[in-house]
Amino acid sequence: MLAIVIEWLNTLFVAPFVDMFSLPDFLLQVLWEGFVSGVLYALIALGFVLIFKASGVFNFAQGIMVVFAALVLVSLHAMGMPAWVALALTVGVMGIFALVVERVVLRKLVNQPDAILLMATIGLTLVVKGAGQLFFGGEPKSMITEELGLPTGSSDWEVFDGIVIFQHIDIAAAVIAILMVASLGVFFSKTRIGRALRAVADDHQAALSVGISLNQIWAIVWFAAGIVALVTGIMWGARSDVSFALEIIALKALAVLILGGFTSIPGAIVGGLLVGISEKLFEVYWGPIFGGGVEAWFAYVLALVFLLFRPQGLFGERIIERV
């Protein structure tokens, strides 16, 4: 009996770590892969946080917006436009999308409970998904990586008697993500609109009373989330194909948000990286014990366990309720 327990503890708690340190170059590769997928999770989560901060809407449609933006870009290019023109037009499309959402959906639902707003964005998801499939077809498309001037290929790094492979597009994704977060930070703290956004996030009524237009701010926020979605779509599409399967993967950003807190941009980044890396480590070193495929649920279960101990997330504001 004792032997079985020790054996079991060994496979669960010792053997994976022995595996890790016996092949350090492989471990580095796993960590890098986890980091890159973490960056992408973080980017999706960033779109959620932007909208949640400014309007309290939990935007379920962020995942499908990523797919939609990428599809618009690819399809415009397939119609014969140069890549950069297509990119500019896609930004325009996301702007119109933001205006329409604000005018048709959000403005009518002011002051409704959170759950109603969440369900409205689920309805929005269906509309965007149906429209996307109707106009662009359901089959996967490849991203126009080279036309956009993004690097392809890979470099090797020799370390620990082995090699670690870095795809150039992954490095570019990380750099662009960092640039985007930095520019969002500047935008929020230095510009007039950014300050108005923060004011709205703090208190809707107070913001209204000092003359900030809520409707305008919401449209801007959805536009910003649309641009984040476009960047995410390009990066994701460059790693795999642009397809509607991404919509399900994008739900993982919800787990990221629980880890990072719903209202914190640094939280989204840290949470995304945490989920990406721990998920890859778990899949590679512990997955075989459970029979593989644990990537599908690990992020959610991690979030669930985390919720029990720290419901406000790593950086979120503590919610205090009074009767």
Place this chain on the structure above:
Amino acid sequence: MIYREAGQYKTSYASDQALLPIRQDRIGLLLILVIAFVIVPIFGSSFFLGSIMIPFLVFALAAIGLNILTGYAGQLSLGTGAFMGVGAYACYKLTSYLPDVNIIVHVLVSGLFAALIGVIFGLPSLRIKGLYLAITTLAAQFFLEWCFIRIAWLYNHNDSGAIEVPRRYIGDLALTGPTATPVTRYLVILSLVAIMTLVAANVLRGRIGRSWMMIRDMDIAAELMGIRPLRAKLSAFAFSSYYCGVAGALMVFFWLGSAEVEAFDINHSFLILFMVIIGGMGSLAGCFMGAAFLWILPIVIRFVPSVLGIDMLAATTEHISNIIIGALIIFFLIVEPHGFARLWQIGKEKLRTWPFPYASS
């Protein structure tokens, strides 16, 4: 004029507390039951029974399950599909171990397994609520889906990974399996759904149901008034998951005939959530209306182009129905957040005062 309760006096407490206090409602319900139990099986074609009525009833039952949790107890859940799966797989295992026990007993017992799993995944609801809870139910959805794929024991180590429904009989009458007629399957489902709806209606207006609604309306106030959140929330999860589990077992055994894990994926969870939203949160009649609407609408959309003589791909109609359903959800949330059930109620109010719309009742 027809729908007016003037002159119907309640002379005892029992009649005051009746489920349907108005005579016209009782007659209406009786009519519906007669149509459902007698006229539909006699005149319905096997396509109508097998592809419209049976799925409609299954989804209505699942929607009741979700509505208990979301509409009455206020706990948003995105894991309905997985809870239905638990019921289906439990029923499959039960009937492979105990093939002699009646399949209907198995269906009812398999709901208990779903209830148990539901309680386990409902535990976080004691500390968190709203959107956070929705995400923990997503964890249930994906984790259970993974279990259905990876734990080969659940589908008896089939090569296909699907659960095939065996033939089960009462006497000589085939209830499940390929030889069962749509009429038999329809009647079994209809009886179960009718009984379970009645039970739900009584539980909801009883002590437990009212404690759920108190938790939904304001949890802190409910706690101050002596409702134990632990008991109320977990019992809501158990009840809701029981209904979903039974619906899942019925779906596989009496409708699909065989199922893989795709039958319980997150799209089904969403579909049932939409049925609850469009039908009306916190209304049992709404569950039936929402299920009927969302199940029949895509079928209608599929048929409209061929009637009009337009050539349209099957995929295209599916996309169009996606758009329409999504738009309808937004429309309903904006215009009438309480769904069809509320429209039905308004209609009844209008009928009571007709033809004097300004008469105060």
